[in-house]
Amino acid sequence: MNQHALGLTLAVDERGLHPGTKVRVHLVAEVIATAPGIERARPPLSVVLAVDTSGSMAGPPLEHVVLSIDRLVALLSPTDRIGVVAFANDAAEVTALLPADAETRRLVSSRVHRLLAEGGTNIEAGLTHAAALLPPRGVHERQVILLLSDGAPNVGRAGPIELAAVARKLRPDVGVSTLGYGAQHNEDVLRAISDAGAGRYHFIADPRVCEMEFAQAISAQGDVVAEAIEIALFPEQGVEIVRLLGSPQVRFGAAGLKIGVPDLLDGSRYLIAAELSVTPPREPGPWTLLRASVGYRRAGEREPQTLQQTLESDVGEGARRVEPPVRARVLRARADEVRAEARALADRGQFDGAAAVLRRHIAAIQAEPWFVSNDGSPVAEALEQLVDEATTMERKPSQEVYRTYRKSMLGTILSSEAPSGYGAAPHSRLAQATLAGKLPVARLVGLTGDTKGKIFPLAQPRIVLGRTSAADIALDDANVSRQHLVIAGQNGRFLAIDLGSTNTSLVNGRRLTRPQVLAPGDVIQLGDIEMRYEEETL
Numbered sequence: 001m002n003q004h005a006l007g008l009t010l011a012v013d014e015r016g017l018h019p020g021t022k023v024r025v026h027l028v029a030e031v032i033a034t035a036p037g038i039e040r041a042r043p044p045l046s047v048v049l050a051v052d053t054s055g056s057m058a059g060p061p062l063e064h065v066v067l068s069i070d071r072l073v074a075l076l077s078p079t080d081r082i083g084v085v086a087f088a089n090d091a092a093e094v095t096a097l098l099p100a101d102a103e104t105r106r107l108v109s110s111r112v113h114r115l116l117a118e119g120g121t122n123i124e125a126g127l128t129h130a131a132a133l134l135p136p137r138g139v140h141e142r143q144v145i146l147l148l149s150d151g152a153p154n155v156g157r158a159g160p161i162e163l164a165a166v167a168r169k170l171r172p173d174v175g176v177s178t179l180g181y182g183a184q185h186n187e188d189v190l191r192a193i194s195d196a197g198a199g200r201y202h203f204i205a206d207p208r209v210c211e212m213e214f215a216q217a218i219s220a221q222g223d224v225v226a227e228a229i230e231i232a233l234f235p236e237q238g239v240e241i242v243r244l245l246g247s248p249q250v251r252f253g254a255a256g257l258k259i260g261v262p263d264l265l266d267g268s269r270y271l272i273a274a275e276l277s278v279t280p281p282r283e284p285g286p287w288t289l290l291r292a293s294v295g296y297r298r299a300g301e302r303e304p305q306t307l308q309q310t311l312e313s314d315v316g317e318g319a320r321r322v323e324p325p326v327r328a329r330v331l332r333a334r335a336d337e338v339r340a341e342a343r344a345l346a347d348r349g350q351f352d353g354a355a356a357v358l359r360r361h362i363a364a365i366q367a368e369p370w371f372v373s374n375d376g377s378p379v380a381e382a383l384e385q386l387v388d389e390a391t392t393m394e395r396k397p398s399q400e401v402y403r404t405y406r407k408s409m410l411g412t413i414l415s416s417e418a419p420s421g422y423g424a425a426p427h428s429r430l431a432q433a434t435l436a437g438k439l440p441v442a443r444l445v446g447l448t449g450d451t452k453g454k455i456f457p458l459a460q461p462r463i464v465l466g467r468t469s470a471a472d473i474a475l476d477d478a479n480v481s482r483q484h485l486v487i488a489g490q491n492g493r494f495l496a497i498d499l500g501s502t503n504t505s506l507v508n509g510r511r512l513t514r515p516q517v518l519a520p521g522d523v524i525q526l527g528d529i530e531m532r533y534e535e536e537t538l
Contacts (some may be wrong), residue, residue: 005226005298006264007032010290010311012276013327016320017313020282023320024242026330027311029233029292030271033225033264042222043142043300045080046097050130051115052149052181053086058117061150061181064207066112068214073108075218075434076100083133084108087126088119089155097133123149123189124156127166127176137173142300144221145174145197148204148214150181153189160192167197172228172297175199175263177217180407181210183400187407195249198227198262203407208515209497212488215435220265228304229261229296231272238279239289245273245333246415247340262416263299270416273333280315287315324370328379331365333415335382339389343409346393346402355393362386376469382414384468384482392502401502408500436461436489441536444487447523448530450476456531461489464499465526479503479527487518494518494533503527 013026051065073082082104083097094111098104130145137143157163167176176197178190181204194201200220204213234256235241241257244250249260261270280287294307338361342354365371365383374380392405439461446454456463456473465473466483475484481501487494497515498505505512506525518524522533 004305004307005033006229006294006296006305006307007034008231008292008294008307008309010292010309011323011326012289012311012313013323013330014320015313015323016318017278017280017287017315018317018320019280019284019315022277022279025276025278026245026326027241027274027276027290028271028326028329028333029231029274030269030329031229031231031261031264031294033266033268033270042077043140044138045076045221046083046134046137046141046143047076047080047218047221048083048085048097048130048133048145050085050087050091050126050145050147051094051112052088052121052123052126052151053115053117053119054088054121054151055118056121056151056184057181060207062115062117064210065148065181065214066115068211069112070109071211071435072214072218073100073105075215082108083130084112085126085130085133086115087122087129088117089122091122091125091129093129093133097135120155121149121151121153122155123147123153123158123163123193124166127163127170127193131170131174134174137302139302140300142221142224142227143174144199145170145176146179146214146217147176147190147193148179148181149190150185152184152186158189160189163189164192164196167193171196171198175221175224175227177202177221179204179213179217181207183404183407185407187410191410195262198229198260200262201411203411203500205404205408205500206497206514208495209488211435212432212490215432223265224263224299225266226296227263227299229264229294231259231261232293232295233257233259233274234291234293235276236288236290238281240277242275242277245275245330246336248272261294268416271329271333273330273415280313284316285314286312288312322368322370324368327368328371328377329415331361331368332379332382335361335365335386335414338386339409339414342389342393343406346406351393351396355390358386358390358393362390374467374469378414381468381470381482385412385414388481388501388503395502397502405500405502432461432489435491437492439489439492439494442494442518443534444473444524444531445534446529446531449528451529451531458487458494463487475526475529477527477529480529484526485512485524496522496524
């Protein structure tokens with residue numbers, strides 16, 4: 001029985017290497033998180049919430065955060081621990097790290113309801129004070145900091161590199177995830193912190209969805225199966241790593257090239273792609289190109305684990321040929337690079353250039369003879385994301401629209417696969433169901449186009465509508481985004497939430513700019529497609 005929490009595969013995107021002929025190929029190393037064979041109770045969580053209470057949080061932002069904390073503490077088990085830190089010009093303890101029992105819930109609720117918003121934004125102090133609440137990690141425990149901010153740091157260290165260094169010092173024992181609240185926060189800073197802390201960056205576009213995103217961030221920690229993950233690559237003679245695609249966390253040591261990997265949820269995949277220069281031996285036959293190892297720890301444990309893998313290829317006189325599954329992974333890794341290039345151009349207002357960069361990679365994917373559009377594969381999903389972003393750039397959005405859209409883009413990584421479906425891991429599903437409460441029996445009824453007369457039951461707490469086959473409700477319309485709108489349950493009602501694309505969503509003919517509670521008879525329009533929301537009467 002496989003006792004490892006991770007799997008590792010190595011492959012190159014071309015076969016048919018010729019003896020003594022120097023060529024360029026791409027390596028793909030893919031780490032797969034899997035629970036079978038190691039099923040056990042979730043390790044206890046010690047979670048510290050670091051909450052921005054600067055002046056910009058006054059009013060609805062802080063009010064919704066406080067209400068969210070009230071409910072979210074209830075998602076934790078009594079064997080977990082929870083602590084709260086508030087930061088503005090400096091940071092202060094709101095509650096110490098305590099067992100998440102009923103008494104602690106009452107204490108947390110009482111104290112967070114007394115928080116006031118004033119002063120500047122000292123993210124450095126928030127991080128360091130949150131870390132100080134955490135004792136030395138236990139033998140079977142996960143420690144996590146969730147940092148929420150709505151602004152740019154203006155007290156203490158403020159740059160992405162400096163703040164990432166603060167988070168990196170906490171590894172490998174403490175993971176750090178960040179939540180960016182509203183349109184004014186500095187997403188580059190928060191993304192850098194979460195990358196260095198092996199966590200995730202979450203964008204909270206509107207106070208009304210704060211509870212959902214906060215819950216997703218907390219519950220995801222219970223679905224982590226491996227942490228402190230690092231891949232080491234050891235090229236053999238005749239092989240040189242020319243470059244790594246994207247911007248992975250890399251360090252060099254006597255043992256070789258080491259690449260940091262985020263903590264992985266059960267069922268997720270993370271790939272690393274590299275361009276190799278290879279000169280095969282002059283004699284035909286099997287040839288070892290590279291060795292790799294993955295060091296990691298099972299979630300909540302201290303004992304290190306290691307996986308090793310060797311990459312071989314046949315050297316001969318046959319024709320060179322592309323390996324489509326591997327090339328597809330390379331194209332996804334390259335897509336993340338291209339998106340970063342386009343984003344840098346758009347940041348300077350060069351939207352035409354940004355669109356052109358994206359369109360070139362779209363054409364490169366479509367030119368592959370094996371590629372099938374919208375077949376639900378990860379590379380087809382990546383292409384649809386690129387199409388959405390290129391279309392947005394071609395519309396030359398206003399700076400206000402672009403700032404919000406940019407934040408939503410940063411939360412999407414095309415070279416990494418989450419468990420099938422948003423929030424599909426067990427603890428995420430449980431959190432969604434808890435927040436949703438008792439929902440009405442409801443459905444959408446198609447009114448126009450190919451959906452006319454079709455019935456779409458809303459049978460789960462979160463339903464994504466979009467252009468691709470991977471959406472829960474797939475809509476074939478060029479003016480519908482890849483992931484366009486979500487209908488989510490909260491407190492016993494369904495809400496319609498636009499997912500931030502520049503393709504608009506309408507409810508009863510009015511643009512959906514904020515999450516809206518749906519009432520029977522409401523008509524939702526995405527592109528040219530209209531659907532009516534209905535509920536069963538008791």
